Amino acid sequence: MAVELRDILIREARREDLPALVALFAADTLGGHGDTTDAAAFADYARAYAVIEASPDQTLYVAERGSEVVGTFQTMLTTSLTGRGSSTMIIEAVQTRAEMRGRGIGTGMIEFAISEAKGRGVRLVQLTSNALRRDAHRFYERLGFKPSHLGFKMALK
Template sequence: MTSAAEPVFRRAERADLPALIALFAADALGGHGDTVHPDAFARYERAFERIEASANDILLVGVFGGEVVATAQVTFTTSLPSRGRTNMTIEAVQTRDDMRGQGIGAKLIHHCIALGRERGAGLIQLMSNAKRADAHRFYERLGFKKSHAGFKMVLEALPAAT
């Protein structure tokens, strides 16, 4: 049984969207252009529907004290290299600012790792913004190793956050 002092991790539900959007919008360092402006909500809803419909994506929330305080998305990809191994990517990891330092993020990552094991992933990978030195130390403490350089190409510019 889970104690009242422990976060609960589950699949995100549509009702979680406002809290998730607020988590991302509060992330000044990430620079993803997220916003709580009502005009952007339909776009988040469409993304949620695509994630929810995908057999290879799981959007998770961490709930503590009845509130969404953390999130991560995992994606499973099977590729030919490594003899057809299934890889799991963890992304969009966020813990609400006032909840950091309480172990919730580590428990969330351990939950993600358990999902990877359940789905037969042979490799777990994640990317973290190069500016997030604290996050890099956090992931290394959890057993992740820096191994590759990441590259991005923006194909669609987002409207300015309002």
């Protein structure tokens, strides 16, 4: 499904978008994920894309302006017994190209994800953000998100 918001087209990612997506993540020095445009790593991204594409509960999206990928995000649906067996949409890996920030792209992507969640009868939309991303925190709060939980991680690799 593709939706045009303002001058941005939001659509499901395609395999041919991978180089642009990898470049977006590799440019994020604050994230600390170790992403790289090194050709030797491309197979790792291709494998991950195949898993996401095959999953009925995960969707990878791109925001496109003209014919250029200018942003991306991923959604995941999870259902648990809490909340009377309700579903939650998790928004992950939100990125907008640095030189394109402040132009409504991030807002369009998040509004699109929320609309998708509502259309699926999801009870809750949640996301996490690196503790150092204070601008992103203000952005999410402007969109109606509330900080509510403290997250913990354990690196295994």
